[in-house]
Amino acid sequence: MTYRLLTVSKLGAAGLVLGLTLAASLSGCFTERRNEGAQLYATHCANCHGEQGQGLKRLIPPVAASSYVAEHRTELxxxxxxxxxGEVVVNGVAYNQVMPGHDDLTDSQITNLLNFVQQNWGNKNQPYTIREASELLGHCNGSDGQ
Known part of the structure; x- marks a missing residue:
C-alpha cells in the first residue's frame, strides 16, 4: 500500500513539474502580446486621445470613463x-473632428487595442474575443481574418 501511494505521489509531482514547465514555455510564446493593447494605444491613439485617454478639451473626445465606449460596442x-x-457625443459633450482609420492593424491588434480601452481608465466593459471583433469588422468589410 505504501508503495502505491509513493508511486501516485511521484506521478503527481512529475505531472506538476511537467505542467509548470509547459505553462512556462507557453507563457513565453505570448510575452510579446502581453501588453500589446497598451502599446497599440500609445502608438495609434494617445497623440489625440491622450496618454490616459482623457481627450483634448472640446476637440478630441475622451476614451477614459467614456459613455461612447460603453454604448457603441458593436461599432468600435x-x-x-x-x-x-461627423459629430459624436461623448459624456454629453459634442465633438466634430475627423478620426483617421487604422487599416494597417490586424483584427487581432484591433481586438487587443479595444480590450485595453475597455478595461482601463474607469471603463469596466466586457472584453472582445477575436472572433467577435472579426465578425463586427465584417459589417464594414474591414476584417482581414488575422
Whole structure:
C-alpha cells in the first residue's frame, strides 16, 4: 500500500513539474502580446486621445470613463479600422473632428487595442474575443481574418 501511494505521489509531482514547465514555455510564446493593447494605444491613439485617454478639451473626445465606449460596442472595431467623420457625443459633450482609420492593424491588434480601452481608465466593459471583433469588422468589410 505504501508503495502505491509513493508511486501516485511521484506521478503527481512529475505531472506538476511537467505542467509548470509547459505553462512556462507557453507563457513565453505570448510575452510579446502581453501588453500589446497598451502599446497599440500609445502608438495609434494617445497623440489625440491622450496618454490616459482623457481627450483634448472640446476637440478630441475622451476614451477614459467614456459613455461612447460603453454604448457603441458593436461599432468600435469598424471605427478603429475606418475612422470617423461627423459629430459624436461623448459624456454629453459634442465633438466634430475627423478620426483617421487604422487599416494597417490586424483584427487581432484591433481586438487587443479595444480590450485595453475597455478595461482601463474607469471603463469596466466586457472584453472582445477575436472572433467577435472579426465578425463586427465584417459589417464594414474591414476584417482581414488575422
Amino acid at each position: 472595431p469598424c471605427l478603429i479600422r475606418q475612422g470617423m467623420r
